[in-house]
Amino acid sequence: MFVGMPIGEIHIWFPMFIKSAMFASVCDVSVEAVDVETQKRIGILSAIIRHPNSVTPVPATFMDLKKNPVNAEMNEFFEAVDKGIDPVEFLGFRKDGVIPPKRLEHMYLAVRPEYAGQKIGHRMIGLAESVAQNINNCRVAYAYATSEFSYKIFISHGFKVANEVKYADYVNKKGEKIFAGKEALLGPHQSCRFMVKELPCMFGGA
16 A cells, blocks of 8 residues: 555556565565456465565665655655564564574555455465465564554464554654545555564474
Protein backbone atom coordinates (compact mmCIF):
# COMPACT_ATOMS: atom_id res chain seq x y z
CA MET A 1 0.00 0.00 0.00
CA PHE A 2 1.43 3.30 -1.12
CA VAL A 3 -1.21 5.94 -0.47
CA GLY A 4 -1.03 8.83 -2.90
CA MET A 5 1.83 7.38 -4.95
CA PRO A 6 1.13 7.23 -8.72
CA ILE A 7 0.72 3.62 -9.83
CA GLY A 8 3.11 4.28 -12.72
CA GLU A 9 5.87 5.16 -10.26
CA ILE A 10 5.26 2.00 -8.25
CA HIS A 11 5.54 -0.13 -11.38
CA ILE A 12 8.93 1.43 -12.10
CA TRP A 13 10.77 1.05 -8.80
CA PHE A 14 8.98 -1.75 -6.90
CA PRO A 15 9.97 -4.65 -9.25
CA MET A 16 13.59 -3.45 -9.22
CA PHE A 17 13.56 -3.29 -5.41
CA ILE A 18 12.13 -6.82 -5.09
CA LYS A 19 14.62 -8.22 -7.62
CA SER A 20 17.56 -6.59 -5.81
CA ALA A 21 16.38 -7.86 -2.43
CA MET A 22 16.05 -11.40 -3.79
CA PHE A 23 19.58 -11.22 -5.21
CA ALA A 24 21.00 -10.08 -1.86
CA SER A 25 19.19 -12.77 0.10
CA VAL A 26 20.40 -16.15 1.32
CA CYS A 27 17.25 -17.85 0.09
CA ASP A 28 13.99 -16.92 -1.62
CA VAL A 29 11.04 -18.47 0.24
CA SER A 30 8.26 -16.62 -1.58
CA VAL A 31 4.88 -18.33 -1.90
CA GLU A 32 2.23 -18.09 -4.58
CA ALA A 33 -1.39 -19.17 -4.15
CA VAL A 34 -3.27 -20.39 -7.23
CA ASP A 35 -6.93 -21.29 -7.71
CA VAL A 36 -6.78 -24.96 -8.81
CA GLU A 37 -9.93 -24.60 -10.92
CA THR A 38 -9.13 -21.41 -12.81
CA GLN A 39 -5.31 -21.52 -12.47
CA LYS A 40 -5.52 -17.83 -11.59
CA ARG A 41 -3.00 -16.39 -9.17
CA ILE A 42 -5.00 -15.36 -6.10
CA GLY A 43 -2.30 -14.53 -3.58
CA ILE A 44 1.39 -13.83 -3.28
CA LEU A 45 3.89 -13.53 -0.47
CA SER A 46 7.35 -12.17 -1.30
CA ALA A 47 9.64 -13.46 1.46
CA ILE A 48 13.39 -13.83 1.73
CA ILE A 49 15.94 -15.05 4.24
CA ARG A 50 18.74 -12.64 5.07
CA HIS A 51 22.18 -13.43 6.39
CA PRO A 52 23.10 -11.50 9.58
CA ASN A 53 25.78 -9.57 7.69
CA SER A 54 23.91 -9.00 4.43
CA VAL A 55 23.35 -5.45 3.22
CA THR A 56 19.64 -4.72 3.01
CA PRO A 57 18.57 -2.77 -0.10
CA VAL A 58 16.03 -0.06 0.63
CA PRO A 59 13.21 1.17 -1.65
CA ALA A 60 14.67 4.68 -1.75
CA THR A 61 17.60 3.34 -3.80
CA PHE A 62 15.24 2.71 -6.71
CA MET A 63 12.99 5.77 -6.34
CA ASP A 64 13.46 9.10 -8.09
CA LEU A 65 13.12 11.15 -4.92
CA LYS A 66 13.80 14.46 -6.66
CA LYS A 67 11.29 14.10 -9.49
CA ASN A 68 8.52 12.63 -7.39
CA PRO A 69 8.11 14.10 -3.90
CA VAL A 70 5.53 11.44 -3.01
CA ASN A 71 8.27 8.81 -3.25
CA ALA A 72 10.39 10.80 -0.83
CA GLU A 73 7.44 11.17 1.55
CA MET A 74 6.73 7.44 1.61
CA ASN A 75 10.39 6.61 2.13
CA GLU A 76 10.47 8.97 5.11
CA PHE A 77 7.24 7.45 6.41
CA PHE A 78 8.58 3.88 6.46
CA GLU A 79 11.72 5.07 8.20
CA ALA A 80 9.44 6.48 10.91
CA VAL A 81 7.62 3.15 11.16
CA ASP A 82 10.62 0.92 11.80
CA LYS A 83 12.60 3.61 13.67
CA GLY A 84 15.82 1.79 12.83
CA ILE A 85 14.76 -1.12 15.02
CA ASP A 86 16.92 -4.22 14.59
CA PRO A 87 14.56 -7.22 14.94
CA VAL A 88 17.45 -9.42 16.08
CA GLU A 89 18.30 -6.98 18.87
CA PHE A 90 14.62 -6.38 19.69
CA LEU A 91 14.17 -10.10 20.39
CA GLY A 92 17.33 -10.29 22.49
CA PHE A 93 19.53 -12.34 20.16
CA ARG A 94 22.36 -9.84 19.74
CA LYS A 95 24.63 -10.74 22.64
CA ASP A 96 28.39 -10.81 23.11
CA GLY A 97 29.88 -13.96 21.66
CA VAL A 98 26.64 -15.02 19.99
CA ILE A 99 26.35 -15.07 16.19
CA PRO A 100 23.16 -13.24 15.17
CA PRO A 101 20.69 -15.62 13.51
CA LYS A 102 19.38 -15.50 9.98
CA ARG A 103 16.21 -13.50 9.58
CA LEU A 104 13.07 -14.00 7.51
CA GLU A 105 11.66 -10.87 5.93
CA HIS A 106 8.06 -10.88 4.73
CA MET A 107 8.35 -8.17 2.08
CA TYR A 108 4.97 -8.12 0.41
CA LEU A 109 1.67 -9.89 1.08
CA ALA A 110 -1.44 -9.64 -1.08
CA VAL A 111 -4.59 -11.71 -1.61
CA ARG A 112 -7.32 -10.98 -4.15
CA PRO A 113 -10.33 -9.41 -2.34
CA GLU A 114 -12.78 -12.00 -3.67
CA TYR A 115 -10.78 -14.71 -1.88
CA ALA A 116 -10.69 -12.95 1.48
CA GLY A 117 -11.64 -14.95 4.57
CA GLN A 118 -10.22 -18.24 3.29
CA LYS A 119 -6.96 -17.98 5.31
CA ILE A 120 -4.88 -17.86 2.14
CA GLY A 121 -2.49 -15.23 3.53
CA HIS A 122 -2.25 -17.18 6.79
CA ARG A 123 -1.27 -20.37 4.98
CA MET A 124 1.30 -18.64 2.76
CA ILE A 125 3.05 -17.14 5.81
CA GLY A 126 2.99 -20.52 7.56
CA LEU A 127 4.58 -22.25 4.57
CA ALA A 128 7.33 -19.62 4.22
CA GLU A 129 8.13 -19.84 7.93
CA SER A 130 8.20 -23.64 7.83
CA VAL A 131 10.81 -23.59 5.04
CA ALA A 132 12.78 -20.85 6.82
CA GLN A 133 12.91 -22.87 10.05
CA ASN A 134 13.39 -26.41 8.79
CA ILE A 135 15.84 -25.78 5.96
CA ASN A 136 17.62 -22.56 6.93
CA ASN A 137 17.34 -22.63 10.76
CA CYS A 138 15.98 -19.08 10.66
CA ARG A 139 15.20 -17.67 14.11
CA VAL A 140 13.79 -14.19 13.47
CA ALA A 141 10.96 -12.95 11.24
CA TYR A 142 9.75 -9.42 10.60
CA ALA A 143 7.30 -7.53 8.40
CA TYR A 144 5.57 -4.24 7.77
CA ALA A 145 1.83 -4.62 8.30
CA THR A 146 0.43 -1.73 6.29
CA SER A 147 -3.26 -2.56 6.79
CA GLU A 148 -5.61 -4.12 9.31
CA PHE A 149 -5.78 -7.14 7.00
CA SER A 150 -2.07 -7.91 7.19
CA TYR A 151 -1.90 -6.89 10.87
CA LYS A 152 -4.51 -9.50 11.87
CA ILE A 153 -2.74 -12.20 9.88
CA PHE A 154 0.68 -11.50 11.40
CA ILE A 155 -0.77 -11.26 14.93
CA SER A 156 -2.39 -14.66 14.43
CA HIS A 157 1.07 -16.00 13.59
CA GLY A 158 2.56 -14.74 16.86
CA PHE A 159 4.17 -11.53 15.65
CA LYS A 160 4.63 -8.63 18.08
CA VAL A 161 4.29 -4.95 17.27
CA ALA A 162 7.70 -3.30 17.63
CA ASN A 163 6.39 0.09 16.53
CA GLU A 164 3.15 1.54 15.19
CA VAL A 165 2.35 4.74 13.32
CA LYS A 166 -1.23 5.77 12.62
CA TYR A 167 -1.59 7.22 9.13
CA ALA A 168 -3.94 9.99 10.24
CA ASP A 169 -1.59 11.10 13.03
CA TYR A 170 1.68 10.88 11.13
CA VAL A 171 3.57 14.17 10.83
CA ASN A 172 6.57 14.42 8.49
CA LYS A 173 9.79 16.33 9.12
CA LYS A 174 8.19 19.48 7.76
CA GLY A 175 5.41 19.27 10.33
CA GLU A 176 2.80 18.25 7.74
CA LYS A 177 0.14 15.55 8.02
CA ILE A 178 0.61 14.03 4.57
CA PHE A 179 -2.36 11.65 4.83
CA ALA A 180 -4.83 14.38 5.81
CA GLY A 181 -7.77 14.50 3.40
CA LYS A 182 -7.00 11.05 2.01
CA GLU A 183 -9.39 9.08 4.20
CA ALA A 184 -11.17 7.68 1.15
CA LEU A 185 -7.87 6.26 -0.13
CA LEU A 186 -6.84 4.84 3.25
CA GLY A 187 -9.78 2.45 3.56
CA PRO A 188 -8.62 -0.46 5.79
CA HIS A 189 -5.21 1.17 6.19
CA GLN A 190 -5.48 2.77 9.62
CA SER A 191 -1.97 2.09 10.94
CA CYS A 192 1.36 0.84 9.69
CA ARG A 193 3.16 -1.49 12.06
CA PHE A 194 6.67 -2.90 12.16
CA MET A 195 6.23 -6.44 13.48
CA VAL A 196 8.71 -9.07 14.67
CA LYS A 197 8.60 -12.70 15.74
CA GLU A 198 10.95 -15.28 17.22
CA LEU A 199 10.92 -18.57 15.32
CA PRO A 200 11.55 -21.83 17.22
CA CYS A 201 14.96 -23.42 16.82
CA MET A 202 14.63 -26.63 14.80
CA PHE A 203 18.20 -27.91 15.18
CA GLY A 204 18.77 -27.72 18.93
CA GLY A 205 20.76 -25.09 20.80
CA ALA A 206 19.66 -21.59 21.71
